[in-house]
Structure formats: structure tokens, C-alpha cells
């Protein structure tokens with residue numbers, strides 16, 4: 001089968017599609033034929049040699065949706081032909097082996113590309129917003145509010161009844177308004193713009209960007225425990241970090257159903273076939289997009 005691999009750390013160009021032996025499902029595992037895979041900045045950080053360092057050669061990608069092709073001994077949750085959503089390290093290729101606890105049933109009405117976007121970005125957005133428990137009357141700042149995680153964190157924050165302000169470039173302002181988010185440009189002068197928009201201050205900051213957002217939040221007097229960042233700078237600024245851990249099966253199933261029902265909005269910025277995986281990561285790494293970049297297999 002074909003799978004994505006890289007033998008040295010670097011940019012998207014180090015990724016190759018190579019012929020590898022098909023994996024065999026062990027006890028409690030399934031062989032899944034991929035239909036789609038989400039790609040994420042965390043893949044990029046690892047591939048560029050940041051922590052956690054993946055031993056080389058390494059595979060690529062952490063989230064997928066596909067069809068169960070075979071079950072290992074004792075694996076009883078799914079049957080051959082079932083559609084599933086899953087996570088793992090490293091999953092992008094024609095087929096992958098995954099243990100039962102890292103798979104959930106995919107609603108058949110859910111498009112493959114949407115399903116493959118849930119385990120990393122959407123699950124993370126849900127747990128990060130819940131960890132701060134925003135209330136009606138609160139003002140919440142979401143940074144990179146139109147991005148892979150931010151697009152969903154924005155929606156989860158809006159539904160708490162809080163007032164939500166989101167940072168984005170001009171091109172994404174209309175999209176944020178459609179979600180019920182008040183857009184503000186990021187970049188120099190952000191603190192002044194936020195003081196003007198929210199003279200009584202910010203109650204919660206959900207960061208998906210990094211240092212500029214956290215420093216602005218601290219400058220505006222937001223308590224450290226009300227700043228949650230998933231961008232890797234929590235230790236640096238002693239702010240909170242709540243992100244995803246593995247696969248919360250109940251949460252992911254609930255999100256899948258909400259996407260089917262239209263209660264949660266999806267946006268796929270770009271879709272590439274597996275053969276164009278390098279272009280897909282180039283698109284992701286351009287840094288300016290709305291929603292998810294997804295591969296189809």
C-alpha cells in the first residue's frame with residue numbers, strides 16, 4: 001500500500017508517498033481503509049523537528065475517516081464495512097491499523113472530509129472552550145478565530161451565550177460575523193482595538209495563535225487562569241493549557257451528529273487528493289485560511 005513518510009526533518013517537500021507493507025490488525029485492532037485525513041499544524045511542528053521529535057523515518061498525520069476492512073482477534077465494536085472516524089500516530093496512507101478505543105462510528109450522512117476533521121481540531125476546540133466555561137455576560141476573545149481550531153472554538157464559545165470577539169485578517173471578517181463573532185484585526189495595535197471594543201475588559205481568552213495574543217491578554221489584565229492556549233506557550237507565560245487527549249469517543253460522536261444536523265457549521269478551506277499531500281501541507285503552512293485543509297484518499 002501507499003503511505004506518507006519522511007526520512008529527514010524539514011518543509012512539506014520532505015514528505016514522500018512510498019510503498020510499504022500493509023499493516024496487520026493485532027488483538028483489539030482494526031484495519032481501516034482511509035477515505036479522508038485531516039492535516040494540522042501539529043504535524044508540521046513535528047515534521048520540522050520541534051518536540052515531540054518523531055523518530056525517522058516517520059509517518060504523517062493524526063486524524064482520519066474510513067471503512068473497516070478487517071478486525072483483529074477480540075475486536076468486537078465494529079464490523080467489516082463500518083464507517084469510522086479515528087486518530088493515531090501516524091495515519092496518512094491508503095490503510096491504517098487502529099485500536100478500538102481510538103475509533104468511533106461515523107454517521108453515514110457525514111461527508112468523509114468533515115468526519116476526518118473532528119479528532120484533532122474540533123475535539124480540541126470543544127475541550128478548550130469547555131475548560132473555561134464561559135457564561136452569558138462574559139466577553140471572550142478567540143484568536144485565529146477562523147482557523148482550523150478557531151472556527152469551531154468560535155462556534156462553541158458563541159453558543160455559551162457569551163459575547164465573542166475573534167481575531168482574523170479582513171478576508172475572514174464576514175465569515176466570523178456569520179458565526180456570531182465580532183471580528184477584529186490581529187497585529188500591531190490589537191490591545192487598543194480590544195480596549196475600544198470591550199472597555200470593561202475580557203473575561204476569557206482562548207488562544208490558537210501564540211505569543212502576541214497571550215501578551216495582549218496579559219497587558220489587558222486578563223488573569224492567567226482565564227487564558228487558555230493550545231499554541232505551545234502555556235509554560236512560557238504560566239497560562240492554562242487544555243487541549244485534546246487521545247479520542248473522547250462520546251464527545252467525537254456528539255460532534256459528528258451535530259455536523260450532520262447542521263447545529264455545528266463546517267468549512268473546508270481546501271481538499272487535495274493524497275497524491276498532492278505536499279501541496280496540501282503547503283496550503284496549510286501558508287498560515288492564512290478558514291476552516292480545515294483535508295486530504296481525500
Ligand SMILES: NC(=O)c1ccc[n+]([C@@H]2O[C@H](COP(=O)([O-])OP(=O)(O)OC[C@H]3O[C@@H](n4cnc5c(N)ncnc54)[C@H](OP(=O)(O)O)[C@@H]3O)[C@@H](O)[C@H]2O)c1
Pocket residue numbers: 040041042120121124143144145146147148149150167168169170171172186187208209212230231232242243244245284287288289290291
Ligand atoms: N494541543 C492541542 O490539543 C492542539 C490541537 C490542535 C491544534 N493545536 C495548535 O493550535 C494552533 C492553531 O491550530 P489551527 O489548526 O487552528 O491552525 P491554522 O488553521 O493553521 O490557523 C490558521 C489561522 O491562523 C490565523 N492567523 C495567522 N496569523 C495570525 C496572527 N499573527 N494572529 C492571529 N491569527 C493569525 C489565520 O487567520 P487569517 O487567515 O485571517 O490571516 C488563519 O485563520 C497551532 O499552534 C496548533 O499546533 C493544538
